[in-house]
Amino acid sequence: MESTKKLGGTFTFPGTSMTVNRMGYGAMQLAGPHVFGPPKDRNAAVAVLREAVESGANHIDTSDFYGPHVTNQIIHEALHPYPKDLTIVTKIGALRGEDGSWNPAASPQQLTQAVESNLRNLGLDSLDVVNFRSMLGHPKKEEGSLEPQMTALAELQRRGLVKHIGLSHVSRTQVADARKICDIVCVQNLYNVAHREDDALVDELAADGIAYVPFFPLGGFSPLQSSILDETAAELGTKPMAVALAWLLERSPNLLLIPGTSSVVHLRENLAAASLELPAEMLETLNGIGQAAVR
Ligand SMILES: NC(=O)c1ccc[n+]([C@@H]2O[C@H](COP(=O)([O-])OP(=O)(O)OC[C@H]3O[C@@H](n4cnc5c(N)ncnc54)[C@H](OP(=O)(O)O)[C@@H]3O)[C@@H](O)[C@H]2O)c1
Numbered sequence: 001m002e003s004t005k006k007l008g009g010t011f012t013f014p015g016t017s018m019t020v021n022r023m024g025y026g027a028m029q030l031a032g033p034h035v036f037g038p039p040k041d042r043n044a045a046v047a048v049l050r051e052a053v054e055s056g057a058n059h060i061d062t063s064d065f066y067g068p069h070v071t072n073q074i075i076h077e078a079l080h081p082y083p084k085d086l087t088i089v090t091k092i093g094a095l096r097g098e099d100g101s102w103n104p105a106a107s108p109q110q111l112t113q114a115v116e117s118n119l120r121n122l123g124l125d126s127l128d129v130v131n132f133r134s135m136l137g138h139p140k141k142e143e144g145s146l147e148p149q150m151t152a153l154a155e156l157q158r159r160g161l162v163k164h165i166g167l168s169h170v171s172r173t174q175v176a177d178a179r180k181i182c183d184i185v186c187v188q189n190l191y192n193v194a195h196r197e198d199d200a201l202v203d204e205l206a207a208d209g210i211a212y213v214p215f216f217p218l219g220g221f222s223p224l225q226s227s228i229l230d231e232t233a234a235e236l237g238t239k240p241m242a243v244a245l246a247w248l249l250e251r252s253p254n255l256l257l258i259p260g261t262s263s264v265v266h267l268r269e270n271l272a273a274a275s276l277e278l279p280a281e282m283l284e285t286l287n288g289i290g291q292a293a294v295r
Contacts, residue, residue, distance in 0.1 A: 007056045008249045008274040011256055013087075013185040014209040016164055018128065020087050022249060023274040024059030025052040025267070026215070026258035030074050031067040036100040038070050039262065048264055049078035053086065055271050061188070061213070061258040063091045063133075064118045065102070072121035080123050089186070089213075090118045091168055093133035093149070104135035108152035115161050130156070131166035131188050134174065141169055141189075146178055154182040168215070172201050186211035186256070193247045194224055196290035206254040213256045217248055226289050232282055238272070245273035247286045 008022030030045040032038050039045045052060070064072050072090075079086065092114035095105035105114065111132070118127055132149050136142040146167075156162045166186035167178055178184055187205060191198045191214035202212045218224055218241050229240035236243065241259075248255050259270045278286070 006275050007271065008257065009253075011211060011254065013129070013164060013211060015183055016185060018087050018164070018185075019085075020059035020256065021056055022253075022256050023057060023245075023271055024061065024256060024258045025049075025057045026260035027060055027062040027071045027075060028066050029260040029262040031070045034100050035066050036096065037067065039074075042074065044264075045074050045262060046078040048262060048267055049075060051264055052267055052271075053079060053083065055267075057271065058083070058085050059087050059089065059256060059258065061089050061091075061215075062122075063094075064114060064121055065091075065094050065096055068096045069117070069121050072118060076121060076123045082124075087128045088122060088124075089129040089131065089166065089188075090122070090127055091131040091133040091166075091188070092118070093168075094135050094138075102135070102138065104138065106132075106135065106149050108148060108155075111149060111152045112156065115156050119161065126160055127162050129164045129166050129185060130162045131168040131186065132178075133168040133188075134170050141171065143171055143173060146170070146174055147181065150178045150181040157182065166211075166213075172204065175201065175205075184210060186213050188213040188215055190214070190216050190220075191248075192217050192219060192224060193229070193244050193286055193289050194219070194226065202252050202255065206252045210254065211256050212252070212254050213258055214248060215258070217257055217259050218244055228285055228289050232278075232286060235282075236276060236278075238276060239269050241266070242269050242273035242276060243278070243286070245270055246276035246278050247283070249274060250278055250283060 012019040093106050136144045164185045168188040205212045232243045233240045
């Protein structure tokens, strides 16, 4: 009970019996530089994953296009056979070029192959959650129909290869349209204390009990820098990144966190963020970071 509370409380994905602690772990940083090739130190990557799970993080985000294949293979090495309560969320919709580029791969055939590849590398018969990651307008986010992709995913779900479906890098319209085709349990978009473009979507999904999973919760490849984060952290005797994560946990109960790190020290700081209490006036000051960024 104590450790569950420390990890930000729990969330149950809608229409499922899948319950996770709100503080999870994002595995993208475990591949090599630019998420391409193997990491410098594979044993260190295995150690990060094992410590994350031993500490109670039971929601891991990954994809077979990290590496490619590398991150899933490290997850398999570190954690298989998987604990019963572990939820692994993966994503499909892109393939890596030989130069490390990120290319759309969203035909029904490519989506089927991507699901099969994730199953193979993770050593599973069925994937807990698969997000369709839209590459429309890549690297920007673009409107457009995702009907063929959602129909293909619904078919993979019918075949039992995919248990639950989510979306990534999508608009409110795309989420609403997808929900007419299949049940959506989570949406994964860019969001953090400085990037608040999805505020309305967060609230809409919360009203329907759907998880919103921010990617780049710490700012991504260039972690957030803000004097407000620094000052708040100093006041609380913690780290700026922990404050950024604690703010997200406070933002809405449907927010599930998957901060990424290749370092055990950072992992500990991030997990500890779930025990931080942010008084109302601090929350208001932190809200100012996003407001300043929007102006
Ligand atoms: N759906 C999508 O399109 C999409 C896109 C991007 C990411 N994702 C998912 O979202 C997860 C989170 O995003 P992310 O990993 O890219 O970015 P992030 O969590 O915002 O930040 C990761 C960066 O912050 C550093 N970091 C982590 N903890 C830290 C700490 N306590 N103090 C200082 N620096 C710290 C990491 O470096 P160290 O390794 O040195 O700690 C890394 O450079 C990914 O792992 C991935 O699973 C999804």
